Amino acid sequence: MKGKNSAKSIEMEDVWKKYDMGEVEPLVVLSDINLEIKRGEFVAITGPSGSGKSTMLNLVGVLDKPSWGRVILDNQNISFLRESDLAILRGKKIGFIFQQFNLIKTLSALENVMLPMEALDILSKKESEQRAIALLTVLGLQDRLHHKPNQLSGGQQQRVAIARALANDPEIILADEPTGNLDSHTGQFVMEFLQKLNKQGKTIILITHDPNLKKYAKRIINIMDGKIISPPGKK
Amino acid sequence: MKLRKSFDLAVNIFVNSKLRSWLTIIGIIVGIAAVVSIISMSLGAQQQLQSRLGSLGADILTVSPGAQRAGGFGFAGRDSESSSTDQKNLTSKDILAINSVSNVKEVMGTLSGRASVSYSGKTVNSYTIQGVDPSMWKDFNTETLTSGRLLQLGDSYSVVIGQDLANNVFGKTVPVNSRISIGGQQFTVVGILSNGRGIVMPLAQARIVLEDLGGDDFSSISVKISDVTYSNDTVTAITNKLLLSRGIFSSKKQDFSVSNPSAIQSTIEQTISTLAIFLGAIAAISLLVGGIGIANTMFTSVLEKTKDIGIMKAIGTRNGDIMTIFLINSGLIGLVGGIGGVILGSISSVAVNSLAGVSTTSASARGPGGFTNMLAGSSVVSIPLIIGAIVFAVLVGMIAGVIPAYRASKLNPVEALRYE
Numbered sequence: 267m268k269g270k271n272s273a274k275s276i277e278m279e280d281v282w283k284k285y286d287m288g289e290v291e292p293l294v295v296l297s298d299i300n301l302e303i304k305r306g307e308f309v310a311i312t313g314p315s316g317s318g319k320s321t322m323l324n325l326v327g328v329l330d331k332p333s334w335g336r337v338i339l340d341n342q343n344i345s346f347l348r349e350s351d352l353a354i355l356r357g358k359k360i361g362f363i364f365q366q367f368n369l370i371k372t373l374s375a376l377e378n379v380m381l382p383m384e385a386l387d388i389l390s391k392k393e394s395e396q397r398a399i400a401l402l403t404v405l406g407l408q409d410r411l412h413h414k415p416n417q418l419s420g421g422q423q424q425r426v427a428i429a430r431a432l433a434n435d436p437e438i439i440l441a442d443e444p445t446g447n448l449d450s451h452t453g454q455f456v457m458e459f460l461q462k463l464n465k466q467g468k469t470i471i472l473i474t475h476d477p478n479l480k481k482y483a484k485r486i487i488n489i490m491d492g493k494i495i496s497p498p499g500k501k
Numbered sequence: 502m503k504l505r506k507s508f509d510l511a512v513n514i515f516v517n518s519k520l521r522s523w524l525t526i527i528g529i530i531v532g533i534a535a536v537v538s539i540i541s542m543s544l545g546a547q548q549q550l551q552s553r554l555g556s557l558g559a560d561i562l563t564v565s566p567g568a569q570r571a572g573g574f575g576f577a578g579r580d581s582e583s584s585s586t587d588q589k590n591l592t593s594k595d596i597l598a599i600n601s602v603s604n605v606k607e608v609m610g611t612l613s614g615r616a617s618v619s620y621s622g623k624t625v626n627s628y629t630i631q632g633v634d635p636s637m638w639k640d641f642n643t644e645t646l647t648s649g650r651l652l653q654l655g656d657s658y659s660v661v662i663g664q665d666l667a668n669n670v671f672g673k674t675v676p677v678n679s680r681i682s683i684g685g686q687q688f689t690v691v692g693i694l695s696n697g698r699g700i701v702m703p704l705a706q707a708r709i710v711l712e713d714l715g716g717d718d719f720s721s722i723s724v725k726i727s728d729v730t731y732s733n734d735t736v737t738a739i740t741n742k743l744l745l746s747r748g749i750f751s752s753k754k755q756d757f758s759v760s761n762p763s764a765i766q767s768t769i770e771q772t773i774s775t776l777a778i779f780l781g782a783i784a785a786i787s788l789l790v791g792g793i794g795i796a797n798t799m800f801t802s803v804l805e806k807t808k809d810i811g812i813m814k815a816i817g818t819r820n821g822d823i824m825t826i827f828l829i830n831s832g833l834i835g836l837v838g839g840i841g842g843v844i845l846g847s848i849s850s851v852a853v854n855s856l857a858g859v860s861t862t863s864a865s866a867r868g869p870g871g872f873t874n875m876l877a878g879s880s881v882v883s884i885p886l887i888i889g890a891i892v893f894a895v896l897v898g899m900i901a902g903v904i905p906a907y908r909a910s911k912l913n914p915v916e917a918l919r920y921e
């Protein structure tokens with residue numbers, strides 16, 4: 267149905283995001299965003315702090331809905347989807363990697379990685395566990411399965427978060443400054459791992475401040491004051 | 502998400518809850534404990550009231566000769582009322598008639614009158630005497646013994662005397678096994694009652710001592726009934742039966758009366774229901790406070806878990822599952838509070854019981870136990886109460902948790918993720 271490289275993964279058409287500020291004028295965080303990301307792309311989003319990068323990523327990850335315009339994921343306009351359908355869409359299609367790792371602190375590494383599979387309830391508990399162990403092993407954490415996040419280093423926590431993002435084998439990985447809290451060596455490991463995933467066909471969208479990391483991406487999108495300033499990719 | 506997984510996550514949240522949540526659980530424990538001990542004490546009080554209803558003589562009707570006589574309940578206070586009357590006396594034929602009425606358990610004819618009593622050289626000229634069936638009397642007696650025994654089958658020249666005669670009348674004590682002279686006959690004292698002012702002796706001897714009474718006559722007839730609830734109906738049934746057997750066809754010519762203890766009975770019933778309403782109100786307030794405590798804990802817990810809720814939503818957990826997790830969580834708080842409350846409540850009601858046990862024995866020497874003894878004397882912690890309290894605590898927890906759980910499920914994922 268969809269060609270491997272030509273298929274659209276994400277499309278944003280004329281997207282605006284405003285926040286109602288009560289008495290004051292509404293705050294326009296994103297304006298007139300038109301963007302198309304193809305399957306298997308590795309896109310880096312850069313721009314100054316507060317320019318709207320995370321807001322845009324949250325729209326792509328269907329964590330949020332636009333105030334205006336269309337966000338199309340998997341051929342569906344997300345504005346028309348119910349909250350529970352969005353949750354399922356996120357669970358199946360999207361893997362999030364955050365700057366703050368965002369692991370659940372009361373669950374072990376293994377349980378954190380199993381959670382997306384158990385939320386979707388497709389695999390049995392045993393299969394989920396086996397898959398989670400396999401993923402953690404790939405990330406070099408086979409002897410940290412039962413550690414809680416606070417018993418792990420920052421780099422280890424981010425590796426658990428990556429394993430969790432891969433749990434349901436999503437098409438798209440969204441990484442919001444994944445190396446922001448890591449030393450350069452661990453940061454490099456994470457970037458190389460993302461690159462490897464991209465080579466295996468996953469779409470990667472990465473937000474970064476670090477100019478050195480832009481080299482991993484095939485395409486760079488610059489955002490300034492809620493607008494895309496580099497020409498939109500039309501290859 | 503499977504229910505099992507939601508349950509695991511709810512347990513995880515519960516086990517890892519902050520000190521504040523545990524303090525609220527202690528509040529729930531205290532609330533449920535109060536409810537359990539209040540209910541167990543009120544059940545105990547009701548049981549005691551029921552049994553005292555019997556010992557007060559509410560299950561004893563008295564048939565007396567003469568119309569419209571205001572009857573008493575037991576032996577106490579009914580000393581010389583029916584000694585002489587110009588009406589037709591009660592006879593063993595009447596006893597037979599009453600015996601055939603339903604709800605009647607036992608029927609005993611009694612004699613009462615006055616006679617002279619001598620002990621140790623002193624004589625009292627006119628003292629209250631009662632003649633009873635020695636084998637049945639124990640079922641009708643409402644007094645407690647301070648020493649000796651009650652009358653029993655085979656007793657002849659034996660008497661049981663009241664506290665008054667034993668200690669006051671002769672200026673010296675009359676101990677058990679003393680010989681006293683009544684109406685010129687020699688008797689042995691076999692028991693002393695804690696209260697009461699008369700002398701109780703077997704019927705046959707009373708007929709000798711109380712000369713003015715005819716051969717087959719009784720001063721009154723005491724009727725013990727099986728079920729106090731139907732005492733009014735039984736009074737009517739006995740009255741009708743006696744009217745028939747005595748050949749009286751107009752109730753205006755009725756020459757006997759049947760005392761009705763329903764006055765005291767309704768007082769007691771009123772006391773029980775007032776007590777139940779009062780205790781119920783206290784229990785309801787405790788539960789309300791407990792429920793508000795759970796709701797408060799849940800709001801706090803949802804707030805504490807805001808970030809985790811954001812994370813769970815980001816990785817694909819549906820709103821319904823989040824709602825389920827927090828509902829189970831609040832049910833768990835109720836469950837733990839309920840179990841703890843039942844344990845604490847049982848311990849405290851057992852403790853109150855043993856405390857009251859001490860005071861009851863010391864009080865019984867002085868007379869009937871007071872209301873406080875009745876309240877605390879024998880609280881009942883039953884299995885249905887335990888299960889009921891725990892189920893109730895879980896329900897209160899879940900109801901209190903509905904709104905916080907709904908709020909949790911509706912959190913905006915982006916804002917939840919930003920929460921620190």
Ligand SMILES: Nc1ncnc2c1ncn2[C@@H]1O[C@H](COP(=O)(O)OP(=O)(O)OP(=O)(O)O)[C@@H](O)[C@H]1O
Binds near residue numbers: 320
């Ligand atoms: N809920 C909100 N209400 C009002 N304003 C908001 C809200 N969320 C975000 N903003 C504003 O939107 C703007 C863009 O925020 P965003 O997080 O997308 O920036 P960013 O480009 O990711 O910045 P950084 O590089 O610092 O992470 C900011 O000015 C922020 O104050």
Ligand SMILES: [Mg+2]
Binds near residue numbers: 319320
């Ligand atoms: Mg950001």
